[in-house]
Amino acid sequence: MDQVLNPYNPGAGTRPYELSGRxxxxxxxxxxxxxxxxxxxxxxxxxxxxxxxxxxxxxxxxxxxxxxxxxxxxxxxxxxxxxxxxxxxxxxxxxxxxxxxxxxxxxxxxxxxxxxxxxxxxxxxxxxxxxxxxxxxxxxxxxxxxxxxxxxxxxxxxxxxxxxxxxxxxxxxxxxxxxxxxxxxxxxxxxxxxxxxxxxxxxxxxxxxxxxxxxxxxxxxxxxxFPEIGSLDFEEAASAILLPAEAEGIRWEDDAVARMYEVTQGYPYFIQEFGKQAWDIAEAGSGVIRRGDVDRSVPLAITELDTGFFQVRTGKTKDPERAYLRAMAELGPGIVKSADVAKLLKKTTTQLGPVRDALLKKALCYSPRFNELAFTVPMFDEFMKRWIPDFP
Ligand SMILES: Nc1ncnc2c1ncn2[C@@H]1O[C@H](COP(=O)(O)OP(=O)(O)O)[C@@H](O)[C@H]1O
Ligand SMILES: [Mg+2]
CATH class of the missing domain: 3.40.50.300 (P-loop containing nucleotide triphosphate hydrolases)
Structure with a gap:
């Protein structure tokens, strides 16, 4: 598609074409x-x-x-x-x-x-x-x-x-x-x-x-x-995907939208990033973005996210902090128990206390409940696994 017109715009605080669902x-x-x-x-x-x-x-x-x-x-x-x-x-x-x-x-x-x-x-x-x-x-x-x-x-x-x-x-x-x-x-x-x-x-x-x-x-x-701002549901995500393209006279195949929802899980930043890459990869002049375009853009979007969105958060982390984050990723995308992280790292929670505190202070993690921890960045577990593939 015409790259000059690309209406998707990933970036912190960047106003999207369509502010969907808010x-x-x-x-x-x-x-x-x-x-x-x-x-x-x-x-x-x-x-x-x-x-x-x-x-x-x-x-x-x-x-x-x-x-x-x-x-x-x-x-x-x-x-x-x-x-x-x-x-x-x-x-x-x-x-x-x-x-x-x-x-x-x-x-x-x-x-x-x-x-x-x-x-x-x-x-x-x-x-x-x-x-x-x-x-x-x-x-x-x-x-x-x-x-x-x-x-x-x-x-x-x-x-x-x-x-x-x-x-x-x-x-x-x-x-x-x-x-x-x-x-x-x-x-x-x-x-x-x-x-x-x-x-x-x-x-x-x-x-x-x-x-x-x-x-x-x-x-x-x-x-x-205290509104909890979260990912968009399918309808809202579809608006965020479709409307910017529609304004340029471009449509998305239904299948492509479904695939976009799958890979972005409805997270606004990811919609912008994957939307941008799919747009760029779609055949110029065809007027349509297809499922195959989304598929082919996935690795490009992930590379962009890894070197930007995800990596800026981890730039200043020290080795033990990275190990801690990697262990959290091993335990899944959601909320994990500090005790389970400690077990994986073969340490006590007391020994790991300072590392955990540092991650909280850097706002890479938050503690939803006592002795529990979660990432503050969506899909961060997947990023950690890409970044450090081998977990001892
Ligand atoms: N409701 C929305 N619909 C579509 N895109 C959105 C929406 N809200 C935010 N975005 C896009 O998501 C990205 C992240 O938004 P931002 O406000 O920086 O998030 P946060 O402050 O929560 O980290 C920006 O590129 C923005 O354009
Ligand atoms: Mg912000």
Whole structure:
């Protein structure tokens, strides 16, 4: 097929031609944003799911919605260091500068900037954020993160309200944030939620994310839903496969779609990758993608995935970590018991504790239940077996 027109687009956070199967989340978020703007309650979302299911594109979709509703939006991506407060402060600084730029009630935004400045001064290295106003102490500089965030969000929520606008902060890769900080974030947002101020957060992370406890847990359940974003069912996958081609006047044989569903298991990233390769391999000018095209593209797609999608996650792993992952793969695609992994590696779970912790910290695995482990990347077991074929 014409390679220039290839409408499939594998890539982290890349918007697909057809965002299939996510209309519930998008509709719910639209309603919430609208309600917050008119001073009503609304539940935002913490999306959870494996890598490559479409959490980031959904967060991006939320930010587009926010823009459509006249919100000010900022995005934060947490990295392996797990640092949240300073990134959040930097995002809130941008929010307030945008509000300040509106000049409508600039003094409100200025005051909020002063509160933000006082907050940043409580953070290690926070003074490096360039905020050109005098610090306003008292509201957000006690050093207690939950209380300070509450003060800060309230200040910003009031400033947004004074400007007849709302604020949405999207936070991706939230699973890297330590649970205590996540709890502080939720506690902090709770006050603005009670005051029905137009400020909210939408988050995304791996399945290990919602493990907050106590008071934060009950607040979180009131303020957020936790949609589990997963693979697409056959109908949804078929739309994701067919519609991009249809737009270019190309059709897929039924058999080819069935085969695509088989090899991708409905995982969005894989649909994009296998779709791209099948498109490239299909005979130019024929106007149709056949089952044989999919079959022939499988090895190419797998090579692409192995050297990209899968390999980027394993680049920094050490030998014992790779051995651990390989042993997990031996035990199957789903949830495995740490004790079984240890048995295979002829070690005790205590001996392997640090390796297991390192893999959890790198978010290659998560722990769905005590003493159980699963991969955070779909079909990772198959990749490990290709990468390290021989298991002693
Ligand atoms: N609903 C969907 N339908 C079709 N393709 C999708 C869908 N959601 C995501 N994708 C594609 O899957 C890939 C991974 O999406 P991404 O948002 O980065 O996943 P995650 O953040 O969960 O790791 C991207 O190439 C994206 O275009
Ligand atoms: Mg993502």
């Amino acid at each position: 209309s519930d989340e998008i509709t719910a978020m639209g309603v919430t944003l609208q309600r917050l703007l008119i001073g009503r309650n609304g539940r935002s979302q913490f999306l959870t799911g494996l890598r490559g299911v479409g959490k980031t594109v959904l967060l991006n979709e939320f930010s587009l919605l926010a823009g459509n509703h006249g919100y000010i939006h900022e995005h934060i991506e947490i990295s392996e260091d797990g640092q949240l407060p300073k990134r959040l402060a930097a995002a809130l600084r941008k929010v307030l500068l945008k509000l300040d730029g509106k000049k409508k009630v600039a003094d409100v935004a200025r005051h909020a900037l002063g509160v933000l400045k006082a907050f940043t001064l409580t953070l290690p290295d926070g003074s490096s954020l360039n905020i050109d106003v005098d610090a306003v102490s008292g509201a957000a500089d006690s050093g207690d993160l939950a209380g300070d965030l509450a003060g800060l969000f309230e200040e910003i929520g009031r400033a947004a309200k004074a400007h007849d606008t709302g604020v949405l902060i999207t936070i991706d890769e939230l699973h890297y944030v330590p649970v205590g900080v996540l709890e502080a974030l939720i506690m902090g947002l709770h006050r603005t939620n009670q005051l029905t101020l137009p400020i909210t957060i939408a988050g995304a992370g791996l399945p290990s994310l919602p493990a907050v406890t106590g008071e934060a847990k009950s607040y979180a359940e009131r303020m957020f839903t």
